[in-house]
Amino acid sequence: MNLNHFQTMLLFAVVISVAFAFLTKRKLSERARYALWTFLAFLLVAVAIGWLMYPLSR
Numbered sequence: 900m901n902l903n904h905f906q907t908m909l910l911f912a913v914v915i916s917v918a919f920a921f922l923t924k925r926k927l928s929e930r931a932r933y934a935l936w937t938f939l940a941f942l943l944v945a946v947a948i949g950w951l952m953y954p955l956s957r
Contacts (some may be wrong), residue, residue, distance in 0.1 A: 912941035 902910065920934035 908942075912938050912945070914939065915926050 916938040918932045919937050920930040924930045924933050
């Protein structure tokens with residue numbers, strides 16, 4: 900399987916978000932909400948860092 904950078908970032912965000920949710924929350928509804936929140940936070944931070952680094956690549 901050959902993944903590009905964006906797919907790898909999504910996979911990492913999903914795995915880590917689910918792990919964080921299962922390690923920190925007890926109820927299923929809390930886990931789902933926390934996993935979604937951390938997933939979106941990972942994506943937002945990754946995209947922001949990518950935009951900040953873009954001028955340095957030229």
